[in-house]
Amino acid sequence: xxxxxxxxxxxxxxxxxxxxxxxxxxxxxxxxxxxxxxxxxxxxxxxxxxxxxxxxxxxxxxxxxxxxxxxxxxxxxxxxxxxxxxxxxxxxxxxxxxxxxxxxxxxxxxxxxxxxxxxxxxxxxxxxxxxxxxxxxxxxxxxxxxxxxxxxxxxxxxxxxxxxxxxxxxxxxxxxxxxxxxxxxxxxxxxxxxxxxxxxxxxxxxxxxxxxxxxxxxxxxxxxxxxxxxxxxxxxxxxxxxxxxxxxxxxxxxxxxxxxxxxxxxxxxxxxxxxxxxxxxxxxxxxxxxxxxxxx
Amino acid sequence: xxxxxxxxxxxxxxxxxxxxxxxxxxxxxxxxxxxxxxxxxxxxxxxxxxxxxxxxxxxxxxxxxxxxxxxxxxxxxxxxxxxxxxxxxxxxxxxxxxxxxxxxxxxxxxxxxxxxxxxxxxxxxxxxxxxxxxxxxxxxxxxxxxxxxxxxxxxxxxxxxxxxxxxxxxxxxxxxxxxxxxxxxxxxxxxxxxxxxxxxxxxxxxxxxxxxxxxxxxxxxxxxxxxxxxxxxxxxxxxxxxxxxxxxxxxxxxxxxxxxxxxxxxxxxxxxxxxxxxxxxxxxxxxxxxxxxxxxxxxxxxxxxxxxxxxxxxxxx
Amino acid sequence: xxxxxxxxxxxxxxxxxxxxxxxxxxxxxxxxxxxxxxxxxxxxxxxxxxxxxxxxxxxxxxxxxxxxxxxxxxxxxxxxxxxxxxxxxxxxxxxxxxxxxxxxxxxxxxxxxxxxxxxxxxxxxxxxxxxxxxxxxxxxxxxxxxxxxxxxxxxxxxxxxxxxxxxxxxxxxxxxxxxxxxxxxxxxxxxxxxxxxxxxxxxxxxxxxxxxxxxxxxxxxxxxxxxxxxxxxxxxxxxxxxxxxxxxxxxxxxxxxxxxxxxxxxxxxxxxxxxxxxxxxxxxxxxxxxxxxxxxxxxxxxxxxxxxxxxxxxxxxxxxxxxxxxxxxxxxxxxxxxxxxxxxxxxxxxxxxxxxxxxxxxxxxx
Numbered sequence: 001x002x003x004x005x006x007x008x009x010x011x012x013x014x015x016x017x018x019x020x021x022x023x024x025x026x027x028x029x030x031x032x033x034x035x036x037x038x039x040x041x042x043x044x045x046x047x048x049x050x051x052x053x054x055x056x057x058x059x060x061x062x063x064x065x066x067x068x069x070x071x072x073x074x075x076x077x078x079x080x081x082x083x084x085x086x087x088x089x090x091x092x093x094x095x096x097x098x099x100x101x102x103x104x105x106x107x108x109x110x111x112x113x114x115x116x117x118x119x120x121x122x123x124x125x126x127x128x129x130x131x132x133x134x135x136x137x138x139x140x141x142x143x144x145x146x147x148x149x150x151x152x153x154x155x156x157x158x159x160x161x162x163x164x165x166x167x168x169x170x171x172x173x174x175x176x177x178x179x180x181x182x183x184x185x186x187x188x189x190x191x192x193x194x195x196x197x198x199x200x201x202x203x204x205x206x207x208x209x210x211x212x213x214x215x216x217x218x219x220x221x222x223x224x225x226x227x228x229x230x231x232x233x234x235x236x237x238x239x240x241x242x243x244x245x246x247x248x249x250x251x252x253x254x255x256x257x258x259x260x261x262x263x264x265x266x267x268x269x270x271x272x273x274x275x276x277x278x279x280x281x282x283x284x285x286x287x288x289x290x291x292x293x294x295x296x
Numbered sequence: 297x298x299x300x301x302x303x304x305x306x307x308x309x310x311x312x313x314x315x316x317x318x319x320x321x322x323x324x325x326x327x328x329x330x331x332x333x334x335x336x337x338x339x340x341x342x343x344x345x346x347x348x349x350x351x352x353x354x355x356x357x358x359x360x361x362x363x364x365x366x367x368x369x370x371x372x373x374x375x376x377x378x379x380x381x382x383x384x385x386x387x388x389x390x391x392x393x394x395x396x397x398x399x400x401x402x403x404x405x406x407x408x409x410x411x412x413x414x415x416x417x418x419x420x421x422x423x424x425x426x427x428x429x430x431x432x433x434x435x436x437x438x439x440x441x442x443x444x445x446x447x448x449x450x451x452x453x454x455x456x457x458x459x460x461x462x463x464x465x466x467x468x469x470x471x472x473x474x475x476x477x478x479x480x481x482x483x484x485x486x487x488x489x490x491x492x493x494x495x496x497x498x499x500x501x502x503x504x505x506x507x508x509x510x511x512x513x514x515x516x517x518x519x520x521x522x523x524x525x526x527x528x529x530x531x532x533x534x535x536x537x538x539x540x541x542x543x544x545x546x547x548x549x550x551x552x553x554x555x556x557x558x559x560x561x562x563x564x565x566x567x568x569x570x571x572x573x574x575x576x577x578x579x580x581x582x583x584x585x586x587x588x589x590x591x592x593x594x595x596x597x598x599x600x601x602x603x604x605x606x607x608x609x610x611x612x613x
Numbered sequence: 614x615x616x617x618x619x620x621x622x623x624x625x626x627x628x629x630x631x632x633x634x635x636x637x638x639x640x641x642x643x644x645x646x647x648x649x650x651x652x653x654x655x656x657x658x659x660x661x662x663x664x665x666x667x668x669x670x671x672x673x674x675x676x677x678x679x680x681x682x683x684x685x686x687x688x689x690x691x692x693x694x695x696x697x698x699x700x701x702x703x704x705x706x707x708x709x710x711x712x713x714x715x716x717x718x719x720x721x722x723x724x725x726x727x728x729x730x731x732x733x734x735x736x737x738x739x740x741x742x743x744x745x746x747x748x749x750x751x752x753x754x755x756x757x758x759x760x761x762x763x764x765x766x767x768x769x770x771x772x773x774x775x776x777x778x779x780x781x782x783x784x785x786x787x788x789x790x791x792x793x794x795x796x797x798x799x800x801x802x803x804x805x806x807x808x809x810x811x812x813x814x815x816x817x818x819x820x821x822x823x824x825x826x827x828x829x830x831x832x833x834x835x836x837x838x839x840x841x842x843x844x845x846x847x848x849x850x851x852x853x854x855x856x857x858x859x860x861x862x863x864x865x866x867x868x869x870x871x872x873x874x875x876x877x878x879x880x881x882x883x884x885x886x887x888x889x890x891x892x893x894x895x896x897x898x899x900x901x902x903x904x905x906x907x908x909x910x911x912x913x914x915x916x917x918x919x920x921x922x923x924x925x926x927x928x929x930x931x932x933x934x935x936x937x938x939x940x941x942x943x944x945x946x947x948x949x950x951x952x953x954x955x956x957x958x959x960x961x962x963x964x965x966x967x968x969x970x971x972x973x974x975x976x977x978x979x
Contacts, residue, residue: 008431008435010427011427011430011431011435012427012428012431012432012443014423014424014427014428015424015425015427015428015487015491016443018424018444018480018483018484018487019450019488020483021469021480021484022455022480022481022484022485023450023453023455023458023464023484024464025461026458026461026462026465027458027461029464029465030457030458030460030461031460033460033461033464037308042464042467044429053551055552065365069327079598082352083349084584085352086349086352087343088593089346089348089349090347090349093341093342093345094342094345094346095342096342099346101402102571103349103353105308105596106353106356106357107356109356109360109596110356112541112561112592112595112596113545113589114544114545114547114562114588114589114592115399115545115546115547115548115562115563116545116562116563116566116567116570116585116588117363117545117566117585117588117589118548119570120363120566120570120581120582120585121359121360121363123570124363124578125355126360126571131372131578133355133358133362133376134361136376137535160355164355164356196341221454222454224454225454225456226456227456228456228547228548231548231551232547232567232570246456246457247517249460250459251461253460254462254463259460259463259464261317262460263460263461264461265457266457266461269454269457270457270458273453273454273457274453277449277453277460278449281445281448283448
């Protein structure tokens with residue numbers, strides 16, 4: 001129905017105020033803060049491009065950049081790969097709906113678990129002594145000495161921990177996409193002479209390519225910004241081995257109380273976030289408008 | 297065989313294929329028949345895929361099992377098989393935990409903090425997103441398209457990147473070190489998504505239903521109460537569930553914006569316990585963690601089917 | 614290739630979808646599986662395709678049992694109601710798909726796709742995506758994809774149901790022509806009896822998973838084996854009137870409070886004296902009901918009330934009533950009755966008698 005904007009405000013007011021206070025103002029603040037040397041006193045001292053120049057000269061910046069890249073790339077592959085595998089196995093290969101439900105539920109559990117509890121589980125799995133899961137498994141295969149995963153393979157630890165929790169989102173999205181492919185396509189392909197592998201390669205993957213793309217963009221963006229598991233598990237250590245960009249910014253601001261520096265670092269993430277958001281909106285928003293679902 | 301058999305008959309079918317399939321155990325085939333599967337459906341592939349799924353699920357499966365078992369045992373073989381039953385690890389329920397050298401902390405006020413925060417997040421998120429979802433779905437007004445586009449954009453935007461600036465916003469609003477502040481941040485970063493979900497539910501309620509309820513003699517309030525709300529229930533249930541669990545599990549904002557130990561929640565409490573007892577007293581840690589997991593597990597067991605049916609994007613911390 | 618379904622049964626859980634079906638499709642013939650939706654005709658087709666495995670019974674292609682043969686080795690082509698054209702492939706890629714899976718060389722594929730697309734007159738569409746095609750074009754592409762690998766058997770699952778009414782009539786004629794030219798054994802599933810009548814060499818009528826009758830279209834129309842077939846085939850459907858038999862003075866009558874009709878000689882031969890007063894169902898097709906306006910002397914004609922008149926184009930469908938009985942008749946437009954008018958009725962063509970309980974045609978031996 002046609003209503004005046006003023007009366008709509010009663011409904012939209014709270015929403016708009018919250019969005020203004022915790023999205024729009026912070027975006028602008030991040031930009032401004034990055035040109036200051038604000039510290040724990042929270043006073044505004046504008047220093048121009050000093051923060052950015054500072055980072056350009058530091059070798060740690062480049063190390064962090066590389067770490068971030070490795071971390072995002074590895075986790076992304078792990079993440080999306082497992083998600084696709086699980087989706088395929090629980091929809092295409094399994095006829096026992098109960099088995100499928102069981103596995104989907106198991107993989108959903110980490111997502112619902114409190115962050116800290118989830119990290120505790122991984123601390124046990126990668127426990128450096130013989131009591132940890134991975135070391136136990138290794139000892140079953142005859143390896144006597146335990147591996148100190150946290151200091152030897154810190155990147156592995158955070159990739160695994162983030163990969164396992166991230167897989168569920170892709171799994172749910174892919175499963176429902178595969179399920180919505182009409183059985184006629186699969187049947188016709190079978191009659192046309194396709195085996196399982198060819199059906200997956202030539203029918204299923206092309207038909208869910210939008211979902212795959214969506215998950216890739218979404219996961220990249222959220223991996224760039226999801227440092228909370230790393231914060232609890234390794235806190236960036238040892239020796240900055242697992243210090244990703246977002247965690248680096250966090251540490252600058254809340255560990256060393258250099259808010260200006262931290263803001264300068266987050267500014268990059270904010271800009272990447274905005275760009276990615278616009279890209280995905282352009283692609284998927286457009287697709288929604290065009291009523292792509294027709295193709296199924 | 298090759299080309300010598302009469303036309304249009306037998307040569308098309310490789311005999312080997314028939315024989316190899318025939319060798320399949322009868323029982324196995326019977327099981328397939330009842331489920332009405334394709335001839336191509338390969339039992340072997342199903343078994344292989346189940347085995348692969350089991351293997352990759354081992355860390356998840358075993359670690360939750362470990363959490364539970366270890367909280368009740370005094371000793372574990374290789375951290376996997378419980379050897380001796382005890383309730384000692386659960387002592388925190390009736391006595392304060394010795395923390396570091398001097399600090400004594402009881403778990404109950406902390407649990408209450410956590411519960412209140414989760415409830416506050418749930419209630420306010422449902423309220424705000426229902427209001428805005430309704431407005432965006434039902435009203436035509438200037439700027440609607442813009443606001444709608446904005447919700448979609450924000451839905452994808454990673455709010456965590458803004459933490460530093462949000463710290464300053466909370467500081468100016470004098471909400472630092474308060475659970476209210478945490479709650480506001482938490483819901484703001486989640487309402488774009490929940491608004492979208494609720495709007496979707498409203499979009500699915502046809503105008504005709506609303507109109508016919510008016511014709512049937514409902515006033516606006518009664519329409520809401522008897523027609524719209526029941527249709528909206530699944531959406532509200534989903535949002536309540538997710539926002540409760542996400543409020544209950546919240547760590548980062550509390551860790552960052554709360555300094556007073558009286559205001560901490562189970563998340564930060566468990567985190568400091570981990571700092572204290574990591575690799576030392578898994579019994580106590582797993583007992584506290586299991587205690588912390590109780591609502592999660594309850595929700596998980598009772599709503600698992602519903603959960604699986606909806607996508608839950610954007611809940612990444 | 615000859616296809617033989619030998620006592621086929623298909624059970625899904627506790628539902629019997631197809632029950633003990635035996636059917637032989639001769640080489641080069643077009644056979645239609647006809648029945649209302651959910652009758653098991655599509656399940657039967659999917660069993661022939663190898664998508665489903667029969668719970669019991671054997672499927673023969675020529676001299677081989679193919680029960681255990683996967684669809685890709687059956688040398689069949691299949692067209693679905695939805696066409697199932699892969700939306701991410703062009704028309705060319707769709708048609709070439711079966712050949713590419715067989716790893717035929719590129720030149721060969723090009724040649725075969727060209728040939729089949731010219732045959733089906735879709736040569737100019739090869740670069741388009743399925744979504745850019747009209748319904749009729751999509752249907753041709755689906756047929757081309759099914760035929761390109763020169764299958765032994767063509768399976769069509771409601772291939773015309775997604776087309777609009779006008780196009781459907783055109784396409785069914787084309788399908789039939791194409792099938793005759795290629796001489797390919799074809800099994801065609803539909804719920805539309807007029808479609809079945811026009812294209813089929815033989816029709817198998819199925820209801821609730823059970824085969825009702827398997828015969829040529831004329832026979833199906835002229836000698837329906839039971840009430841279901843009689844009412845399902847023919848449009849508008851046959852009039853069915855309840856009543857009883859009566860032998861009187863060496864003549865055989867069908868009697869009911871509203872209708873009294875002397876049955877023809879040949880029926881008297883088949884029906885024995887013992888059937889006197891037996892309750893039966895009497896059937897007559899609307900086109901065999903004649904109305905006249907003058908009072909005629911015949912004792913069979915009685916006075917009926919015109920209830921409703923429906924325009925059907927060249928003809929009119931008139932509903933008549935009398936006490937407890939209703940009759941539909943087709944009248945040409947030269948003699949238009951008016952509603953409320955009284956008319957006389959005569960049954961001029963073939964009439965049918967069915968058992969009231971089993972629905973069996975009393976005139977069919979067996």
